[in-house]
Amino acid sequence: MRAARRYLAPVALIVVLLGLWELAAQWDWISNALNIEDFLVPAPSDIAKSLWEDRSLLLSNGWVTLKEVLLGFAIAAVAGIAFAILIHLSELARRAIYPLLIGSQTIPIVILAPILVVWFGFGLTPKLVIVALICFFPITVNTLDGLRSVDPDLTKMMRALGAGRLQRLWRVELPTALPYAFSGARVAITVSVIGAVFAEYVGSSEGLGHLINQAQAQLLTARSFAAVVVLSAIALGLFALVTLIERRVITWDSRGVTRT
Amino acid sequence: MLTRLREGTPDAAREGRAVAATAEAAGAPVRIEALGHAFGELRAIERIDLEAVPGEVVGIVGPSGCGKTTLLELVAGLRPADSGGISVGGATDPAERLERCAYMPQRDLLLPWLSALDNAGLALRIAGTPRQEARGRTAESFERLGLAGFERARPGELSGGMRQRVAFLRTLMAGRPVLLLDEPFASLDAITRAEMQSWLAGVLGPDRHTVLLVTHDVEEAIYLSDRVLVLSSRPARVADRIEIAQPRAADRAASVTSPGFTALRERALRSLAEAAR
Numbered sequence: 080m081r082a083a084r085r086y087l088a089p090v091a092l093i094v095v096l097l098g099l100w101e102l103a104a105q106w107d108w109i110s111n112a113l114n115i116e117d118f119l120v121p122a123p124s125d126i127a128k129s130l131w132e133d134r135s136l137l138l139s140n141g142w143v144t145l146k147e148v149l150l151g152f153a154i155a156a157v158a159g160i161a162f163a164i165l166i167h168l169s170e171l172a173r174r175a176i177y178p179l180l181i182g183s184q185t186i187p188i189v190i191l192a193p194i195l196v197v198w199f200g201f202g203l204t205p206k207l208v209i210v211a212l213i214c215f216f217p218i219t220v221n222t223l224d225g226l227r228s229v230d231p232d233l234t235k236m237m238r239a240l241g242a243g244r245l246q247r248l249w250r251v252e253l254p255t256a257l258p259y260a261f262s263g264a265r266v267a268i269t270v271s272v273i274g275a276v277f278a279e280y281v282g283s284s285e286g287l288g289h290l291i292n293q294a295q296a297q298l299l300t301a302r303s304f305a306a307v308v309v310l311s312a313i314a315l316g317l318f319a320l321v322t323l324i325e326r327r328v329i330t331w332d333s334r335g336v337t338r339t
Numbered sequence: 340m341l342t343r344l345r346e347g348t349p350d351a352a353r354e355g356r357a358v359a360a361t362a363e364a365a366g367a368p369v370r371i372e373a374l375g376h377a378f379g380e381l382r383a384i385e386r387i388d389l390e391a392v393p394g395e396v397v398g399i400v401g402p403s404g405c406g407k408t409t410l411l412e413l414v415a416g417l418r419p420a421d422s423g424g425i426s427v428g429g430a431t432d433p434a435e436r437l438e439r440c441a442y443m444p445q446r447d448l449l450l451p452w453l454s455a456l457d458n459a460g461l462a463l464r465i466a467g468t469p470r471q472e473a474r475g476r477t478a479e480s481f482e483r484l485g486l487a488g489f490e491r492a493r494p495g496e497l498s499g500g501m502r503q504r505v506a507f508l509r510t511l512m513a514g515r516p517v518l519l520l521d522e523p524f525a526s527l528d529a530i531t532r533a534e535m536q537s538w539l540a541g542v543l544g545p546d547r548h549t550v551l552l553v554t555h556d557v558e559e560a561i562y563l564s565d566r567v568l569v570l571s572s573r574p575a576r577v578a579d580r581i582e583i584a585q586p587r588a589a590d591r592a593a594s595v596t597s598p599g600f601t602a603l604r605e606r607a608l609r610s611l612a613e614a615a616r
Contacts, residue, residue: 232444239415240462240513250465256451331451332495338368 091309097123104292121301129305136302141309143286147203148317152268158211159218160260162265167226184216188277196282206278206286207300213274214267218260225259226252245296258333261325268321272314366393366547367428367439367516369414374423376406377414377574382571383409385574386423389551391592393516395544396550396586398560400607401570402615407553408445410575411519415440427517441515445522447506449494455505456490462513477512484508485538500531507539507545519552524559533591536562540587555605562595563587569607571614578614581607 103109106120113120121129130137162180166173188209195205228254237247279288287306294302371389383406391397395616401407412418414425416433427436441462449458457464460477464470468560481490484504494502501521510518523539524532536559543550554560560567565586569579581603588594 110536199342230448232446233448233450235412236442236448237465239437239440239444240465240509241438244464246465250461251450254450267460329452331493333451 118297119300121304124194125301126304126308129299129301133302133305137305137309140285140287140290140306141313144272144275144279144288144310145313147206147278147286148210148271150203150315151275152214152264154207155211155214155267155271156218156264159215159258159263160222162215162220163226163256163260164248164253165320166223168244169253177228177307180216180219181210186212188213188274192278192281195278200284201284205282206275209278210271210274214271217266217270218263221261221263221266222256225256228259229255258325258329260328261321265318265321265325268317269314272310272317276310318324352365367549368392368426369424369428369517369549369551370424371399372424373566374410374413374420374425376409376418376421382574385571385576385577387566387568387570387577389577391549391551393547393549395566396552396564398564398567399551399553399570400555400557400560400567400611401573401575402611403555403574405570406575407555407570409440411521411551411553414517415442415519417442423550437482439515440517441513442517442519443506443510443521443523445525447494447526448504449502449509451494454491454493455486455497455501458494459486459505459508460512461509477508480508480512484542498531499527500535503527504536504538507542516547516549518548520550520552522554524553525555530554532559537589538589539563540589540591544587557604557611558595561600561603561607562591567603569609569610569614576586579607579610581610 088180099330101123102103104120104125107117107120109120110117162176166176167178192209195208199205199208210297226248233251234247237251242250275286276288276291279286280292281288283289283292287310292305296308342593369389369391371387374384374387374389377385387410388398397590399407399410402424402561406523409418411484411585412437413420413469414427416436419433424431425436427439429435430439450461453461454610456474456477460468460473463473463476468476478490481487484507486508489497494505497505503526507523512519527535540563552560552563557567561581561583563586564583566583567579568577570576571578571580583603584599585594
């Protein structure tokens with residue numbers, strides 16, 4: 080009952096919105112108002128039809144995009160945590176790397192993506208670079224915040240017990256930073272899907288971005304909307320997966336190290 | 340509810356004694372001569388002389404903010420001293436002193452991701468003892484400290500008194516001859532604190548540790564110590580030295596209400612009031 084009540088409001092809203100959209104599309108309100116062809120405004124029922132009829136196309140291309148996202152995210156997670164540790168341990172590294180880290184976020188992906196395609200071709204590499212570039216920042220910054228959030232009294236206690244720098248990192252700072260790293264990962268995994276599709280959109284021979292590109296060229300709007308639905312499903316699924324892993328890994332009360 | 344009941348058991352104190360007796364502490368005297376310390380312009384400690392031999396508990400009371408915690412950090416070598424001499428078991432070098440001292444901070448500072456057993460055995464793990472061996476050695480003391488059954492509990496599941504016991508055992512398991520206890524029971528309620536005091540009295544009774552006990556609770560200091568130093572407000576100096584004839588009596592309630600105890604407490608409180616002036 081409680082679960083039903085929790086999901087009632089969002090589900091009801093979605094149903095109402097889809098209903099309105101369906102009516103608006105069926106009665107050609109939007110296409111008339113915008114003065115465009117009717118088939119350019121697919122109704123939810125058209126999209127559902129496309130989801131079913133194009134299922135093998137959507138699945139195979141969705142799989143390509145999912146692989147890009149997972150690989151790019153994995154690269155970003157490893158590199159992000161490694162950089163966070165490096166910056167945390169060394170003042171010199173902090174001063175050297177931090178400006179670059181922030182600078183990397185100011186690069187417009189829109190400009191970078193076509194250049195990467197020129198450099199690396201239509202294959203997997205430019206997609207991984209873009210996904211990793213997008214995911215890297217939230218993971219690194221959050222992990223670093225976590226590493227720095229360790230209670231100074233805890234550090235003193237560890238020193239008194241004979242723990243050196245690496246012991247403190249391993250036994251206290253990394254476990255403290257873990258919930259922070261997961262927060263960063265949740266942000267990263269959500270935006271990573273957008274990054275992958277954009278990279279495909281710019282230059283690719285497969286993937287959901289490529290599928291959308293082609294569908295739009297052929298004015299198959301229902302199919303491109305169906306691809307977007309699959310994309311959202313992938314993003315939601317990955318978000319849920321990260322949250323699930325977080326719950327499995329962080330079994331302690333991570334709101335504060337000590338309560339006095 | 341269960342945890343609270345366990346804390347009061349009279350066995351706990353007796354069992355604690357056995358643990359301390361088997362602790363590997365060989366004993367190291369602590370000698371402090373003309374110690375002075377300042378934080379920039381702020382003079383924290385004017386001059387403190389102190390001597391404590393193995394088996395002795397020296398209580399240190401003083402108004403809040405008088406530099407009691409700083410004193411312990413200086414002894415442990417966690418902070419370099421400005422002037423004066425500190426020797427722990429003959430060592431004056433801060434790093435060597437740190438190796439001889441086990442410091443128990445005010446807050447329990449248990450790691451929330453480790454079980455009570457792993458928290459208590461932290462020092463062994465840091466020293467490179469394999470996990471299973473560390474657990475085994477810690478578990479032996481665990482049972483006798485009245486913590487049995489809580490080995491796998493996370494700190495979040497323990498009561499304040501239990502957490503403090505785990506923190507004390509963690510300090511003990513470091514195997515250092517000198518214990519520096521910094522207001523170990525300050526965060527507990529009055530009833531639990533009284534229970535923990537008799538428990539600690541039992542643990543420290545026949546033990547060969549050299550103990551410096553910082554507290555703001557005069558009664559706690561007199562009950563647990565062989566000697567109580569009353570410090571003045573900042574900059575701290577020794578305002579009074581009180582020798583306690585019969586420390587750590589088995590019956591705490593009877594001891595703290597006896598005429599002798601009351602007289603000592605009056606003297607300490609008067610010294611404190613004068614020192615704060």
